[in-house]
Amino acid sequence: MNLTTLVFILLSVMAIGSAIMMISSKSPVHSVLWLIVVFFAISGHYILLNAQFLAIVNIIVYAGAIMVLFLFVVMLMNLNAETEPVKNYRLQLVGVITGGALLLVLVSAVMKIDVEQLVEMKVGDQGLIKVLGMNLFKNYVLPFEISSVLFLSAMIGAVVIGKKGETANQ
């Protein structure tokens, strides 16, 4: 077993274990922190695949911006383990069994494929900023500009939804 395989297994165990801890921990603040650990593990996978730009963007956007927003909302609502609503035990069991059955079917379908396709690890310049930037601004410049309109509409939508409803009462 070489070092790359070892790092892959380590990051995978870290990602899956943290994801399980996220859905099973009582306190919402702990769930947010475990999800940040999952995102760091996924960023480690990106670095292992030499997708350096996406690794940095994943840490900045997901772990840095989105999860801080989640943490801010959780702390604003003062949620903790006492106020956490819990489903009854039978519904939880049904959910876990359903998910496990789905995973079993999908994994068995994947294992039936006997094509050996290898993934390029640690080398290759597809994930570098230069190549991605050239591709983004040559072939995908129109979706890039449309996404700015999406951001503007999301910003306006968040402000309109989050505002107090005094305009509706007048």
Place this chain on the structure above:
Amino acid sequence: MDIKAYIILSLALFTIGIVGVLVRRNAIIIFMCVELMLNAVNLLLVAFSKMHAMSGVAKASPYFASDAQVFVFFIMVVAAAEVSVGLAIIVMMYRNVHTVDVNFLNRLKN
């Protein structure tokens, strides 16, 4: 590394997200599980991009096999916009019913 390892890892993360949506009642946790599913798909897209690079198809273009990573970039853009609107909706729901329990949202049932 075989591509099957990445497919199974992504499937496991995606299934954990589905189970989280099914077993939790807190709207914020459900939303976080949706983010986890998005990230599982992102990881699979990057793995397929590197698999395409390894297979050496279409090596003529200088940007070959980097399209999937551009898609991941756009998925992150859409996820950021989605989170801002979704959290605004959850904050408004909390202001109206003073809880984040999704079982309180059953007014359309009758």
